Amino acid sequence: MKIIKFNGESGTMFVKLETLEDLWTIQRILFKGDRAKSKTLRKFKTEDGKSGDMKEVMVKLSVEKVELDKSSERLRIAGKIIEGYPLEYIKLNSYHTLNIAISDMLEIEKDKWTSYILDVIKNAVVLTKKPRLGIIAIDDEKILSAYLLGYGISFRNEIYSHLSKRLTPKEFNELEKKFYDEAVALIKNMEVESIIIAGPGFTKDDLKKYMDDSGLTGKISKRLFYINTSNTERSGIYELIRSDMVSKILDKERIREEFILMEQFLKGLSTGQSRYGIDNVKKAMDEYEAHSILVNDSVLGNDLIQKLLSEAEKKKLVVEVFNSTDEVGMQLSNFKDIASI
Numbered sequence: 001m002k003i004i005k006f007n008g009e010s011g012t013m014f015v016k017l018e019t020l021e022d023l024w025t026i027q028r029i030l031f032k033g034d035r036a037k038s039k040t041l042r043k044f045k046t047e048d049g050k051s052g053d054m055k056e057v058m059v060k061l062s063v064e065k066v067e068l069d070k071s072s073e074r075l076r077i078a079g080k081i082i083e084g085y086p087l088e089y090i091k092l093n094s095y096h097t098l099n100i101a102i103s104d105m106l107e108i109e110k111d112k113w114t115s116y117i118l119d120v121i122k123n124a125v126v127l128t129k130k131p132r133l134g135i136i137a138i139d140d141e142k143i144l145s146a147y148l149l150g151y152g153i154s155f156r157n158e159i160y161s162h163l164s165k166r167l168t169p170k171e172f173n174e175l176e177k178k179f180y181d182e183a184v185a186l187i188k189n190m191e192v193e194s195i196i197i198a199g200p201g202f203t204k205d206d207l208k209k210y211m212d213d214s215g216l217t218g219k220i221s222k223r224l225f226y227i228n229t230s231n232t233e234r235s236g237i238y239e240l241i242r243s244d245m246v247s248k249i250l251d252k253e254r255i256r257e258e259f260i261l262m263e264q265f266l267k268g269l270s271t272g273q274s275r276y277g278i279d280n281v282k283k284a285m286d287e288y289e290a291h292s293i294l295v296n297d298s299v300l301g302n303d304l305i306q307k308l309l310s311e312a313e314k315k316k317l318v319v320e321v322f323n324s325t326d327e328v329g330m331q332l333s334n335f336k337d338i339a340s341i
Helices: 020-029 115-129 169-189 203-213 234-241 244-271 278-286 303-314 327-333
Strands: 002-007 012-016 035-045 051-069 074-085 095-101 105-109 133-138 142-149 152-160 194-199 223-228 292-296 318-322 338-340
Touching: 002 115, 020 051, 020 074, 020 095, 020 105, 020 115, 035 074, 035 095, 051 095, 115 303, 115 318, 133 169, 133 203, 133 234, 133 244, 142 169, 142 234, 152 169, 152 234, 169 203, 194 203, 194 234, 194 244, 203 223, 223 244, 244 292, 244 318, 244 327, 278 303, 278 338, 292 303, 292 327, 303 318, 318 327
Parallel strands: 133 194, 194 223, 292 318
Antiparallel strands: 002 012, 012 105, 035 051, 035 105, 051 074, 074 095, 133 142, 142 152, 292 338
16 A cells, blocks of 8 residues: 555545555445545436436545455445545545555545554555565576565576586586575575465475475574475466465465464463453553453444444553454454453
């Protein structure tokens, strides 16, 4: 996500949405009564009531409902039109749905931008730029490495093995070892916690065996995943990131920190250090027995939750927003969607 402009006085933020996760972020922080403004297509009706052509217009809605359709990668924002132009192509106070897609611009207006909502937005901006996953495509000829970023793929230089059948067995073994050592160095230096090692054939498996046998695997503080792909070209990496396996890895990466917080909460239940439910969390805050608040994104629009989180802001407590649809969020829903640790 990219913040184009933010005006705290008017309460407006203008953003460019760059990933599916950005659409999901907006779904989490756009509430009923907020205003959303974007370009959209609207069918123009003539004076005699007949439908005319589809016209591109700019409209601002008073938000009533927000839904994310992951299959079509669209964020649907429904509400009543309160502003728009050209005026001849819109009807004020009529209902409309904005279909927001990746690469679209969106202006959001709130009566108040709380710090925890701004943190959700800022985290989305950081995650767009931050490498999410390292990828090493390897075969017996070369290595192609890349980073999966929030907005796409960043390819790095290729490393060649120079292996040949014309080499003597000794020369071949020495070059192969050097090639594997270069791969290991690459893995160690990648600025991510998880790396996919992919490729056709057995080279990736031979690299794993080399690392296991030499004790290098235990010295690498990365999570390594070995996956087949058709080639070590850019097309092979694009093929890889579209796979279900990569989606599962990314989902696990996203919720790993939430799992740690949930474990802290569950441990605290036995000692009374953790509380859950609006009344109990408020009591913990009033008694200065809370340092972090865990809350599901599905209840951020609730008036009582918003009031409680505003108090948490004033007390400078950390507010951690969970995805209510993942495993940890569903676990938190069993504790009334809000807890303190």
